[in-house]
Structures are given as C-alpha cells and as structure tokens.
Amino acid sequence: MILLRTSLSFAPTRGLCRALSSRLLSSPTPVDGMLDIDVVGGVTKIKDLKVGMEVKVGGWVRTARSQKTLSFLNLNDGSTLSGLQAVLPPSSTPLPTTGASVVCVGSVIESPSSGQDHELQVTSWKTYGLAPDFPLAKKRHTLEYLRTLPHLRHRTNTLAAISRLRSTLSQGIHKFFESEGCINVMAPIITTSDCEGAGEMFSVSCNDDTVGDKFFSKDVYLSVSGQLACEALACGLGSVYTFGPTFRAENSNTKKHLAEFYMLEPELAFEDKFGAMSNCERLIKFLISEAWSTNSEDMEFFSKFYDKTLPEKRDGILTSEFTKLSYTTAITELQNEISKDPTKWQFPNVEFGTDLQTEHERWLCETFTKKPTFIYDYPTSIKPFYMRLNDNPDTVGAFDLLVPGIGELVGGSQREERLDILEERMEGMEGYEWYKDLRRYGTVPHSGYGLGFERLICYLSGVENIREANAFPRSPGVAEM
Amino acid sequence: MILLRTSLSFAPTRGLCRALSSRLLSSPTPVDGMLDIDVVGGVTKIKDLKVGMEVKVGGWVRTARSQKTLSFLNLNDGSTLSGLQAVLPPSSTPLPTTGASVVCVGSVIESPSSGQDHELQVTSWKTYGLAPDFPLAKKRHTLEYLRTLPHLRHRTNTLAAISRLRSTLSQGIHKFFESEGCINVMAPIITTSDCEGAGEMFSVSCNDDTVGDKFFSKDVYLSVSGQLACEALACGLGSVYTFGPTFRAENSNTKKHLAEFYMLEPELAFEDKFGAMSNCERLIKFLISEAWSTNSEDMEFFSKFYDKTLPEKRDGILTSEFTKLSYTTAITELQNEISKDPTKWQFPNVEFGTDLQTEHERWLCETFTKKPTFIYDYPTSIKPFYMRLNDNPDTVGAFDLLVPGIGELVGGSQREERLDILEERMEGMEGYEWYKDLRRYGTVPHSGYGLGFERLICYLSGVENIREANAFPRSPGVAEM
Secondary structure (H helix, E strand, O other), X not given: XXXXXXXXXXXXXXXXXOOOOHHXXXXXXXXXXXXXXXXOOOOOOHHHOOOOOEEEEEEEEEEEEEXXXXXXXXXXXXXXXXXXXXXXXXOOOOOOOOOOEEEEEEEEEEOOOOOOOEEEEEEEEEEEEOOOOOOOOOOOOOHHHHHXXXXXXXXXXXXXXXXXXXXXXXXXXXXXXXXXXXXXXXXXXXXXXXXXXXXXXXEEEEOOHHHOOOOOOOOEEEOOOOHHHHHHHHHHHOOEEEEEEEEOOOOOOOOOOOOEXXXXXXXXXXXXXXXXXXXXXXXXXXXXXXXXXHOHHHHHHHHHHOOOOHHHHHXXXXXXXXXXXXXXXXXXXXXHHHHHOXXXXXXXXXXXXOOOOHHHHHHHHHHHOOOOEXXXXXXXXXXXXXXXXXXXXXXXXXXXXXXXXOEEEEEEEEEOOOHHHHHHHOOOOOOOHHXXXXXXXXXXXXXXXXXXHHHHHHHHHOOOOHHHOOOOOEEOOXXXX | OOOOOOOOOOOOHHHOOOOOOHHHHHOOOOEEOOOXXXXXXXXXXXXXXXXXXXXXXXXXXEEEEEOOOOEEXXXXXXXXXXXXXXXXXXXXXXXXXXXXXXXXXEEEEEOOOOOOOEEEEEEEEEEEEOOOOOOOOOOOOOHHHHHOOOOOXXXXXXXXXXXXXXXXXXXXXXXXXXXXXOEEEOOOOEEOOOOOOOOOOEEEEEOOHHHOOXXXXXXXXEOOOOHHHHHHHHHHHOOEEEEEEEEOOOOOOOOOOOOEEEEEEEEEEOOOHHHHHHHHHHHHHHHHHHHHHHOHHHHHHHHHHOOOOHHHHHHHHHHOOOEEEEHHHHHHHHHHHHHHOHHHOOOOOOOOOOOOOHHHHHHHHHHHOOOOEEEEEEEHHHOOOOEOEXXXXXXXXXXXXXXXXXXXXXEEEEEOOOHHHHHHHOOOOOOOHHHHHHHHOOOOOEEEEEEEHHHHHHHHHOOOOHHHOOOOOEEOOEEOO
C-alpha cells in the first residue's frame, strides 16, 4: 500500500497546492529481501518478543555483518537498549547499513549466541529507508556532538535510554499521585503572576494587528512556577499536582540549568511541611523503584557507563529514611567542619542567614549525611513571602531536598495560610488579591514543593549535563527545532 | 502545632525581611467545637469513607443547618460531588457558614437520611478558617459569573466535577498509551518551528540586558503543535505521544477556542492513517469508559444538568464502530442533502476542494451518521505540506474526527515519509533540514493526530463553553492569575 502507486493521475486542485513534478514517481525503490511485506501496521515491539512468537518487527539498523551463509542485523526499534539480533537468510540484495529502516518477518527462537536470550530467524525482510552518510554511523560520539543533532540523537544508546527513563518517571509521577488521591491539574503557562517574587521571566507578545497592542490587554509572561495557581485549586479540590513546563530567562549556562524545563508541583491541603517532606520522600523512593523495575536494562547501562555507584545509591535510598536537618543545625555542622580548615572552602563564612552555596550543600549530603537530606526552617530573610512564618519568626517553614551529585533537587514549604501575616509580608505587592482571598474564605493549612524533572533524571541516571535529560534543551543561544 | 504560638520573639534578621508588626500575634482565633484537634495531617478523603471507619475529615462547608439537638454540615473536600453529611453534637459555638473550612473527627455510620449511604457522627470539630461575605455563598451562579472568580469557582459542583473529570481523562491518556507501548515525550514549548505553516503564533522575548537582544539568538515562538518534534522522536524511539500545552494567538472569541490549551499528540511509527484512526477510536472508547467508571457521580451530574443524552451517547460509542467516510463521499452526501433544500444552508455550495464548514461537519456527524465520524483523504490543496500524498495525488492521507455537539475533535494524518515528494511540497520553506533528515536516514511510514483536550472534556461532560474545561482559560483580553 505504501510502495505501489498505481494511479499516475496528477492534478493538484484549485492551484492552491504547490506544483509537484514528475519526481513524484521517482521515490526510492526499496531494497528488499523478499517483496511481500507490508511495512505498515502489525509490528511487534522488540521489548515484547518471546520465544515461539511469529512476528513482524520494524526498526533501525545499528550494525550489520555477513558470514558465509547468513547475515546478522542488530535492529533497534527504541523499545529496548540491546535491540534484536535478526538472522537473515541468504539474499542477493545488499545488506542495509547503519541507520537504515528495516522490517523483518520471522520466528523468535532461542539464541545460540551469548548475551541474548532470543533472536529473530528471519523469513522475509525489506529495507525500507536507506541511510547514506548517516551522521551517527560511527559507534561513539561525544554527548556534545550529539547535542548538535537533536532530531537524531535519540537513536543512540544513551539518549534512547534517557528517553525511556523519562517516560517511566513521568508515568510513575502520575501513578504515585493517583494512588495518593491527588487531582492532576494543569497550571497555566501564560501568566501575569511572578511566583518567585524575583527571577527573570520571558515575555509573551502577539503581532496580530487585529488585536491591537496587547492580546491579553496586559503584560503576560511564561510561568516560572505553577505553585500559586495550585494553591488556589488545592483550597477547594483538596490535594492536587501539576506537572508541566516552566521557564526561567536566566543567563546561566551551567550543567544544572535550562531555560525551559519540566517541574512537578504538588500542593497538599491539610498538610504541613513535614507532610510535604514525607510525600516527597515516598515519591522519590517509588520513582527509583519504578526506574529499576521497568527500565532495568537501561539502569544497568547507566551504572556501567555513567555512575558505577547507582545500584548502591538505590539500595541506600530504598532502605533508609532521608535525613532531616534544620537549617540552624546544618549551619552549626558546617561551622564545625569549616573551622577544621577554612582554606579548603571557597565560602568559609557561614552563619545564620547565609544562603547555602553549592559547596555547602554538597558537603552536607555527600560527606556529612551521605544521602538525600532535607534542610528545613530557613531564615525568613532569604525566602519568599508565601512561606509560613514559624513560631520563631526568624525562620519560615521552607525545605530543600539536597541529593548527592546534584545539590538541590526539590524546594518546598508550608504556605502562609494566615491572612494578617500574609498581608504584612505582601505589603506593596499588587495584583494578588485573589491569593489573599484564599485566606479570606475558608483558609486551610497547606504545603507543597517543586521538583525539577530533568535534575531528577540526571540524579537517577548519573548523566551529568541536564541538556541530555531534555530532548530539546533550551538555554541562552540554543533553541533547536 | 499550627494554632499555638508559644514564642513571642520576633527579630527579622539582616533587615532583608519585610518588617512584621505585632499583628503577627492577632491571627484569628479559630472557632471550635472541641479544642483538641490538630488540623494538620491524617485527613481521610471523603470519597474513601466507609461505614465503620473512625476518621478525621477536612473540607469546606457547603450548607449548615441546626435542629433542636443536632446540627448538620454538608462538607465538601473536592474528592466527591455530594460531599459528606456531618452530624454535630450540641455545642455553644456558632455553626460555620458556607465557604468556611472545618475539620471533623468522628465515626462513619449508616445514614438514616435518604440519598446517602453513610454520614459522619462527629465527636469533635473545629472551624479553622471563616468565610465572611463568601462570594459563592448563594447556591446558584451563572458560569459567566464564575469565570470572574477563577481562584474560587472550583468550589462549585460544576467546576469541581470538571476538574475531577479532567484529572481522570489525563490519567486515562497516560494509562492508554502506556498499555499501547508508546513512550511519553514532551515536545518543546519554546520553538522556532511553525508546524501548521500558518496560524498566528505568540512571540517569546526576554528583557534581561545581560543577554543582549535575543536570549536564544533567534526569533522564538510558543508552540502551536508538538507534531514535528514528535515525528523526530518517533523515527528512532518508535511510537511516542506528547500531552502538553499548545498556543494559538488567534483573535477568536468563541465557545470552542482558547489561546492556551492542552493537546494530546501521538505519533505512531510503522502505522498508516487507518492505524492512527484505529488508535484514536480505541483511546476515546477507553476514556469514555474511564470517565463513567471512575467519575460516575460526576457523569450523572452532567447528564442531569448539562446533557441528558450523555448515557445514550456513551452506550452508542462503546457498542459500535466509529464511521469512516472519505472526504469525497462526504461531499457527495452533502450535495445530495443540500439539493433537497439549499435555502436551509448558509454555505450551500459544496464541491471537491471545499473546506467543510461547521454546519457541514455537524450535519455529517449529528444527522447523517449520528455518531463520531472520521472524514479522511482530504484535498491536497487545503492541507499542509507534511500530509502524505495519496496514490491519487489530488488527496492526502489526512483525517478529522467529527463528534456530535463539538464538530472537529481530532485532526491527524499519515505523514509524507518520501524525501523527494516532501522536498517538492516544502519548496521555499527554510530551516527544516532536520525534518528532511528524518526522511534521509531510515525513513519509515508514520502517522499521528492531535486531540484538543478541552474539547474532549466539553464533549464528554456536555458543558458547552471551553472556558469551563480549563481552570485558567486564556482568550483575547483574558489571562487571569
């Protein structure tokens, strides 16, 4: 159906269609093993193959080699890391090369080769799309080079494994919050709010003359966080979560920052900061567990090539509680450690009120506690208006989760639910009457957090640069496709 | 812990914190039934209550009434439509009013009242947040009025039911595609591509002086569709889907259009247009089934107040195949019908090449077939470059799904996978070399579609205006919160 065009008539109607020349008829003739394969429909995923099945498989050639009487293709369809060994019968047609697309029909049999349970004994096959000069034909490429090919790089082991992990984690997030009885909401992207009270935002505008100067009749931005909208929904629907794109127009070209990234933001009604921390800990344990059970082959791959300690990390996380340290305790511990040799530290002056630097965060979770660590009750002076003032008003009910190798993975807090205190803290801020209304009408204690999804992927995979964790990373100067 | 503040010390550090006056200490004293309730943590959702449970429940008062010896609260926590009847013991404190937040402790018992299985026999309770002058205190409000209160309207039956339905459908989408072996990907929001080749886009800019004129060194926009990015991922990972926000800067203030809306876009490798239609049909049947099984109370509510035919629609959809009509057949049928009485039609002139108007679409699915109907193989002249040219090149492998009451719910196509034909159709378009690369290197047949999520919600709930289907609707002149 795809390959045979019987009608030669060609008359684009109404002149609206770009003229198509007779080249229409010169589409590349596929190179076949046998001609009787329909390449469309009915394809079985390589991950679902089991010995005894008669199947059609479609995928892309990773390697091809010929022996005297047989040929071997390693075929990958994106569903697994290792792909499938397809054993081809003798054929007069040339073997497809790396990157070509192939459809094979045959039987799944036990494999005599080591390193695989089964292989495909091919009865007929067809090379559908050739791949001359395929840019990924060579086996090894640097991650930096692969970033220049965002439309192709998921055809490599690392990027495909990350894509599968990302999918499993996304599914895991939805499963976890469904099991917790939270409602999935979607915070708006175009917004007039600036949740953080700081931070650079992208502006959104419209050039359509018919709507005048401003499409929305006011200045609008891309959301830096869905928190405030989620607070509104949680105060009525009960606990909710949003999991969607957020944006920061910060000129930071680091391994840990993207201008567009996915953030998970649960907002839990009738929970305090400890309830939110507990929810977060259960979530992360669940996701690690999902990653290793659903994507075991990919996780082994990451352990082999990116971070040999991944299995040990996993076991540590699954079998113990995350540490909880108050900010004040953390400062005391840091002061003790720094006093031993201040010259080892770039920022040796640490006291109550200090915004923790990366070296402090890393020492806390990598050396002092050696595991994921919540730091909570930060100084009021360094945190935004919406965080709940503690009984000791020098601190607010904020918390961060620090993890080895990444630093801050999660930031959250109990929200200020008392109208009079909130009004004091919001003095001078305009346009947030709706936010105060949430405290005017049936206010409830509530808490939430934000988890950077790409950082989580880096943490679980051991892949260092956040540009690998997002298929189409955006950063200063970079917005491909 | 929430209510008792023991420390009176108050010294914001470092002068960075906005000064807080002694009003800190004057937060409203809660009005209590009994004082020994911690309002934080351990709350059971009303939907999970069963006779015999000893529970703590937190929620908002819908109605309150007193009898001689007992008082009754209808309490709603967002988890169900009907909420919970809480029966309060005699108390000297006043009953909370509509909108107030309350926490109750007690036993779930069989209810003597009609219309409910169980109720809560309250032993102690606490009004946590009052709600004087609550704007939704009156029972009935127009949907138009509720739109002026986007931060509160989900505290009403209709909007809460839509929020729950939306969550169930979102979860259902993820479950369906996981069961189909599709990888969940996230197409970028900030993009340089204009997938439709037309349509107004929002521009994104950054005012940070440190990054010069353009943050991304080029003009960028908000995505109108993730299709092209998904095609890249499908050609390597196999079938994928993206489910995220998309944007149209069109100056259309209708019941069917939003400037920001969620779209589901699957892209299926090795499938043709019929495979994609079949996937779409299975998805919609699954989602209807999920909605009625998970949200039965809400669906009954919609049937009662918004569209009495919903149960009939559901049964029709679940028990029969969607109709498939070629565009050419649809035109013939329309011509026959119109010829009976052309004066009944606003657009009576219909011929091959006509872009179907709403009245045509509605007649086709509401009168002619009376069910969801795929129209496929549209004229090449009215469809974009990426749709696959048929053997008869007057038409491309496009399809739309028309549903009664809504019109177009889904638009999709088989994509042009042949490089030479694609190049002809893309003549003059710049910046899409990466898209052509997908056909240069191992091209495969693939197909996909886009489903407007808010339209689906309207279709399933019978709620007419798309502004109810999105918690924070954006349209010309409107971007609240």
